[in-house]
Structure formats: structure tokens, C-alpha cells
Amino acid sequence: MQVPDDLRYTDDHEWLRLEGDEGVVGITAYAAGELGDVVFVELPAPGTAFEAAQSFGVIESVKTASDLYSPLAGEVTEVNHELADRPELVNDDPYGEGWMIRLRLADPAATDGLKDAQAYRQLIEAG
């Protein structure tokens, strides 16, 4: 299972890539695999602010709907509009074209509080 070393992770299977004081957010390959074929992603409007662990959207697969949780506090600066027409990008390229939102982080240093790749690997291996 692909778990890139340069990302940070949550217990809810989101990833965050730190870029300056911004963070790009998506869901992990493991989460996408568990959900199965993604058919719909509901994302917030740019400008919306979220607390850490607050739901920022919903992802639907053929089988089920799940909430998406913000890894850290911040304000949405951009969303991946491509997912409206091509939700399957979440399955095909979860760490790349399947990204979901870009956040201006309230506290970029809080990234250190998220799981690193090694800790996340342990989480998913524990099932």
C-alpha cells in the first residue's frame, strides 16, 4: 500500500502535504481502496474555514457515503474542481490528481502533531 514519506496523515485516513503555510489535503490510497469506486465528492466553497477534525465534505462510493475531515485548522483557498466530473481520480491517483482542498493553515507548526508515514503505515497494518 502506497504511503508517501513526504506527507502527514490523520487517523481518519486523510493526508496533508505542507507547502509553505498552506496544506494540500486528500485521502489515502488505503481509504480510497476501502471505499471502492468513488462516484461523488462534495467539497466546500473557497473561503470556508475549518477547525482540525471538522468535516469539510463528503465522499460517496457506489456502496457508501463518508465524511471528509480537515487534518488541521485553516481556511480553504482552493478546491479540486476536476473531481466534480472525474471523481475516479481519487481512486486512480489519490496523492496527485485526486487531491481535494488547499488550506491556508492557522498554525503550520501543528503539522508536527499529525502522523508521519511510518506511524500511518502501522495504523493501517493494524487494520
Place this chain on the structure above:
Amino acid sequence: MRQTALVEEHRALGARLIDFAGWEMPVQYTGILDEHRAVRQRVGVFDLSHMGEIWISGPGAPAGLAAALVSDPPRLSVGRAHYSMICAADGGIIDDLIVYRLAEERFLLVPNAANREPVADALRDRLAGFEAAIDDASLRTSLVAVQGPRAAELLAGLTDVDLGGLRYYAIAEGHACDQPALVARTGYTGEDGFELIVEWTAALPVWRRLMAAGEGLGIVACGLGARDTLRLEAGMPLYGNELDLATNPFEAGLGWVVKLDKPADFVGRQALQRIASEGPRRMLAGLAISGRGIARHGHAVHLPGSDEQIGSVTSGAPSPTLGTPIAMAYLPPDQARPGNMVEVAIRAARVEAEVVPLPFYKRA
């Protein structure tokens, strides 16, 4: 959790296994959409060994079943099958099932896995006064389904049963994949296809043979996820979603299954007679969702712009064949007419939906 004889085979194929009615079953292998399309366009194979198989035999079997079920099994020809239901005295549905007649005095019932025991209990109770033996063979019987437009072509080379002479809802005894088998032309996908009923351990050789022989046809192993989207497109009810003890056959659109004109008295007759004459208080309807979002089981249905709930969604999914979300819902009869517009509450949003005729998909 119970396991079928194929559980290790599913694991080796990379299936995601879930608890379904107390059974560890594959929900998907490569993906529900791929598996769904394989069955619509080519052929797919399903392990359905969790389903029940209950044999009823003896001189009193035909009359006993006529008294136990809402259909009229004595009128079935040997080698034929029909869809039936077993109802409670108030007309509520205990289960829906297929009845196969293998001989004048020998019937096979295939109930849902979750209802196997309630069905067997009700049958024992209702057949007590009849000269009939009840044998619940579910845990020593495997069921493998082969479904899709190329299923007949695949199976023709693997069975001594004359498939050309085996009509829809017919069953024959013979061999499949070198194993003794009952070969039935039935299914739950809306496509042509077969269900192979074999001894428990025969499932593995049957499965492997089908997969190997079907490779050139593009056969795909299919899980319960695709089974659900396939049956939903075909407008077929799922017990626990469209059907339950609080639902009667008439509101489910299955009044045709209830044979009120049969000579035998049967459990539920009085209540069902009354419902038939008064008309059901709600009706199962198909919904085509026009907005974004997927209606799911339990979502409320409203009149456009109204807060008053008029019904609720029983099943919903993106339709892989139509490319849009579809659903089934119970609505008041006057709101269940095709063309009527309603709204489904999907989380915070209200999404527009049109009542459409069932099924959503019918094979050419």
C-alpha cells in the same frame, strides 16, 4: 462468522470481505463498477453459498407449500420455478424466495441467508399437518451464479444439461463443471444467467472451472456490491430494504405473486385479501435523481419545497448503466405515478427526483 467453501479463493482474488447476514462474503474484487459492467456486457460469477436451500418432499409437499406460501406451488410444472413469498398472518413479508419443483413431490426453496432460520421455522410450523419432510440443506449446499449475456455460451461447454431447452425460471438435474449439479436459469441481475446448486465442497472446482473456461469471454468474479447495483437497476427488491415484516406484497408491487384465487387457504390470506380490495396505503416507486448526490436507504422524500416527509428511500446507488443516481422509495399511491416530481433529503441538501417506471433497466 460463517464462511463459504470459497472464502480462501475470494481472498486469493483480492476480494474485500464483509460480514453479510453472519457470513464472511466478498463485497467486491476489482471494483463494483467493473464487475457490474462485466455482467451487463459479458459474464460474471458470484458465490451465493450463503443463500438458504430448504428441501420439502413427500406426498403432502404440494398442498403444504400452498398453505405456507402466498404463491401456488402445486401449479408449478416439474422442472419449473417461481418467485414467491412467505407472509405472516397480517400480510407482512417474512421472506421472499424462489420455489423450484424438482419432482411431483419434491421442492427446493431458496430463501435469503438472513431469513433461513425464520423461514425454516415457519415451514415446520405450517407443514406440521401435512405428510412432508423439511430438510434445511443450506450448510451443505453451495450456490454459484453465472450471469450475463454470455453465460449460456460459457456454460454450454461445461454441462450435460440442454441449455437450449432450459427456459427462464426452469431447473434441471445434471452436471456442471464435472460436478453433480442442479442447473437453474434464474438470477438476480436482470440478465440471462444460471444458478448452479452443488454439494458444499463442489463449489471450488466449479468456480475454478468457470473462471478458467470464461477467461476468453472476459469473465469477472463479482461480489455482493455489484449484485446490489445489478438488482437495483433491474427493479428487484432486496429483503431488509424494500421488503420486511412491516411491508406487504401489494405495496411492494408484488401483488401478482399472491394467488388469492388458489383453492388452498394460506397464512396471510385474510389480511392480503383485504389489502387487495382496499388498495395499498403506499407504493414502491422508482426514482431518477436529477441533481448531484446519491439517495440512500433511509433518506426522507418530500414534496418539492415542503418540509412534510411523504416517504423514504429503500435503496439507492449510482446506476452504472444509466450513469445517473437511481433509487427506490415508498410513496403515497397518488405520489407514486411516473412523471411526478419529489425531493430527496440527502444530508443538508434537497435533491430533485422524478418518479419513473420500474425497472430502470431491461435487457434487450
